[in-house]
Amino acid sequence: MACSLVAARSYVLAVALLFATTVNSAPAAAQEIRQAPAAAPSTGRAAPPGEPGAPLHVSGVVVDAGGAPVAGASLYAFQTDHEGYYGVKPESDNRNPRLKVFLRSDERGAWAFDTVKPGSYPGTRAPAHIHFQVAAPGHAPRIFEIVFEGDPFVTPEMRRQPGFSVRPIEGGRVTERIVLGPGGSDDN
Ligand SMILES: [Fe+2]
Numbered sequence: 226m227a228c229s230l231v232a233a234r235s236y237v238l239a240v241a242l243l244f245a246t247t248v249n250s251a252p253a254a255a256q257e258i259r260q261a262p263a264a265a266p267s268t269g270r271a272a273p274p275g276e277p278g279a280p281l282h283v284s285g286v287v288v289d290a291g292g293a294p295v296a297g298a299s300l301y302a303f304q305t306d307h308e309g310y311y312g313v314k315p316e317s318d319n320r321n322p323r324l325k326v327f328l329r330s331d332e333r334g335a336w337a338f339d340t341v342k343p344g345s346y347p348g349t350r351a352p353a354h355i356h357f358q359v360a361a362p363g364h365a366p367r368i369f370e371i372v373f374e375g376d377p378f379v380t381p382e383m384r385r386q387p388g389f390s391v392r393p394i395e396g397g398r399v400t401e402r403i404v405l406g407p408g409g410s411d412d413n
Pocket residue numbers: 228319354356
């Protein structure tokens with residue numbers, strides 16, 4: 226979604242529209258999402274060492290609809306800094322985020338990265354979130370956001386929308402199980 230302050234006020238709607246686009250036109254969505262290089266590692270960093278904010282370790286697996294691991298899935302994760310800016314404050318362009326990571330799931334479907342907890346967009350009621358774009362050959366791509374349990378800006382509507390995953394932070398760690406349904410192209 227666009228992440229200007231104005232657009233942030235349409236946060237839920239924007240995510241809902243983005244998800245609808247993904248579901249209804251998977252090939253087009255697959256072209257829009259950013260892909261990790263084929264040789265990308267399964268672990269990395271979205272934030273550099275020393276980045277201000279609360280350290281956060283994000284990890285999980287990519288599985289298919291039957292629960293089998295999906296190896297080599299492309300993951301692109303990006304986020305704001307701890308003050309809610311995508312760029313160097315006051316810059317905040319989510320098309321060119323400063324904190325991001327490109328990964329490929331390993332043979333067990335596993336992936337992980339270190340970062341800091343993002344902040345809400347300044348002056349908005351948008352919850353802190355980490356964007357994910359995930360794709361694998363033969364599977365429908367997924368675009369969603371992790372938001373965090375306990376965030377006062379997480380709404381009941383978000384809990385019902387597949388474009389959001391509401392996850393707890395426990396001991397500085399958050400996990401996500403990414404399920405890719407069938408579909409998509411074979412050239413991811
Ligand atoms: Fe965002």
